[in-house]
Amino acid sequence: MFAVVKSATVLGVDGFLVDVEVDLARGLPGFEIVGLPGVAVRESRQRVRAALKNSGYGFPLKRLTVNLAPSDLRKAGSAFDLAIALGILAADGILEATKVQDVLLVGELSLDGSVRGVPGVLPMIIAAAGRGISRALVPADNEREAALVPDVHTSIISSLQEAITTLESGGQGRRPRPVNYSMEPAEETDLQDVKGQSSAKRALEIAAAGGHNLLLLGPPGCGKTMLARCLPGILPPLSLDESIEVARIYSVASQGSTPLRISRSRPFRSPHHSSTIAGMIGGGSWPRPGEVTLAHRGVLFLDEAGEFRRSVLDVLRQPLEDGVVSLVRHGYSVAYPSRCQLVMAANPCPCGFLGSNTKECHCSSQEIAAYRRRLSGPLLDRIDLQVWMGPLEKTDYLEPGEPSALARERVLRAWESMKSLNGAPLPMTKEAVTVLESAIERFGLSARVVAKVQRVAGTIAALHDSDCVGLEHMAEALSYRLSL
């Protein structure tokens, strides 16, 4: 008359195991779920009842109590359906209790007894593996996530009936097909397709090598957006652990427009400038990860950065600084990782033609000042490199570009050499110090800018495979200094 089965829920990007305790008692028939259930969990009563009946199992005419333990953890979503249904069958003696014990059960039931996929399956399985649970049943819709964790023997199911058969047979059931990590970047933009703009390409390579945040300035149509889209292609691939970290985020966020992402290439997110704060850093009363989190370990690209609402740019500052977004809701808080590289693109003025020699700018000086102010707000502190892109010249179309693969090789070498340093800065030659000092005097550089220039110079030295920051490296770094 009593059974316990295992299920799981997600908070932030972490899975938490939940014991689903089912008790069948005499008395007036009823069905109650306790243990801080959310709305979707309470509605699971109707789905479970219908699914059991429609799979050919009667619904016990008894007093039914389901407890989701630990009871202080908030539980949302429909992922408990399967566990509740199988728990009822186990409590009613229809299913042998030992066969459902210590099996992670996840899935949403539909009224006809079929099982639907749910978000967050990957972190749930990871949590199960961490707690020594070696077997799991997950919906066939979540097959690709299930295949990522080899420590847990996972069977995929598409109906309640199939789940019961799999459990009763004690066998393997349907195993998920192994996943091929795609190495190819999702964005099919190659550096050789970007015409001209050699200095911007160089800056992009430096940004890739050092993980620096980059600001691209230039008139419309000069290739800012296309160039930014090349960045994931020249970044080193994700390590296996990192790619699971990313897949985990996409598992939690997988709803509608954001499909699951299992790839060794780095994510590239390009939110539109009308994005809201919640869309950017995550939010909602049941929080969902935002764009900074979806760009974790990859690139967050703000096109037309000057058009973003000031408040939206403001809230990005802390996540970029700390690498984590903390959202506090009544009674609980979640933390989403947000370690991403920022690339911003902007026109030099609202119309984009300020300073152009071919087209006249129609912006008033007030408009330009307001535009610059919005740009030079808090986010600019996070920018390490700035590059002014010129309009395309006719000759640029003829010039053969260098493919991304070559740039990636150089970036990879620079990563390797910087990794061996363990974050210690390279020593500067005397000439480099002199150039820096005279530049500080000549351009009136602030301490913050100087620190950035030094970091960038270190990256350039690494790109040149040098063991110290020389004159050339420092001078080049200075030429990308922030001067908006």
Place this chain on the structure above:
Amino acid sequence: MYLWGLSLLPYLGSIRIKRLVHALGSESAAFHATQRQLQTTLGMNSNHARAIIDARSAMDIEKKWHDLNATEGMEIVTWLDTDYPYRLQQIADPPPVIYCQGDLACVQGPTVAIVGRRRASNRGLGWARRLGRELAQAGLTVVSGLALGIDTAAHEGSLMTGKTAAVLGTGLDVNYPKRNRQLAKDIAHSGVLITPFPPGTPPLRGNFPARNRVISGLSVGVIVVEAGKRSGALITASMALDQDRDVYAVPGDPLDSGAAGPNRLIQEGAKLIRGAEDVLDEMRLARQLPLPTLEGFPGEEAGKAVGPLGDLLSHLGEPLHVDELALRTGLSVSKVNSSLLRLQLIGLVEELSAGVFQRVS
């Protein structure tokens, strides 16, 4: 003091004041002129003369004069004073009184005005800044109007190497344009701020031609860098011609709206300017531009540096974007960027506008 009082009265411009003083023998007498005297000497109608008398009686000239003189940092100079700029005195209608802050003596030496439109292209700004710097370096005082755009660039450029004078269209205590507050402070510190308008005068549309007259009046020559068809800079240029000053213009691409003004001036006989030397030649001033050299740059062996740096310099006779420069020299962008920065530090190359560089002189 009475001349200053006269300048505050309505309907009395510099020409009428001159006539009145001449007729009545002294400034004091002119200030205290009766309605009849005003009407006969100036041929005024009675309404205007009455208005003058009313304004005069409403004004406590002694107290006001005293207060104004007590104001820190501000000097009042009338055309009777010896330090009144002599060039300004020569024009047909000099302002009887000017208010200034800073070193007024700097407009007594050789001066040149740089004027142009407010909404300028980066290239135009680069030119103004460069001309300002080079002319100031040659010992000229650069005069301009503290407006946004070309004026600002000219002031900034000349502040780097020498003196500059800003002529305002408002009272000295009025902060206009707001964005140039710091620039105005810098100019007051190492140049001079001048205005023909008493403190508290707001920016009025009708006052700016008078400001332009003072700009051209103070200068030996006027350079127009960029100006539209109906730009205020052209008014300054035509006033300069009336005042028998030289007018110079920096030519531009005929398709570019900012070139319409200077190009027309050239067509009408203004001197075409290709650089600071042209101005200096025209003004028959010795070339005093010391040429910067590669020597003396620390940690640099002369021979090693000349290679790519010299190559770059040879291409930088015209303004070029970094990308274009890399293409022409065949050097890598990283090499070009680092070399350009070093050339910038030595002062051989300057950034005209975003990413566009040119050789200095």
Place this chain on the structure above:
Amino acid sequence: MNLRQVGAHYEELAAKYLEKKGYQILAKQYRCHRGEIDLVAAHGEYIVFVEVKGRRTNRFGTPAEAVDWRKQRRLYMTARHFLWVNRLHDALCRFDVVAIYTKGPDRHCIQHVVGAFG
């Protein structure tokens, strides 16, 4: 026959039908302040609470559907009252619906829905 008499008639028919199926009728028209239950019967281990619905056609939905959640709640509370009064706290319980279609004088069709809700 007025409505009440019609109702009593249907309950009578339902009681006879259930007795024929081996149910033991414990109460008819059990009432408390919460509401009323048409029939209470014992069947095996189960205490069965029965709602009787008389119908001429199915046009207005099936009889089980005619018991909306408000009626269900009233029946539930009344059932609890019955169990409490009779000290049957540990009984297995069930709610059934018996629908009676009239097809003519003395011609009926009876439909019994076991465990209709709960």
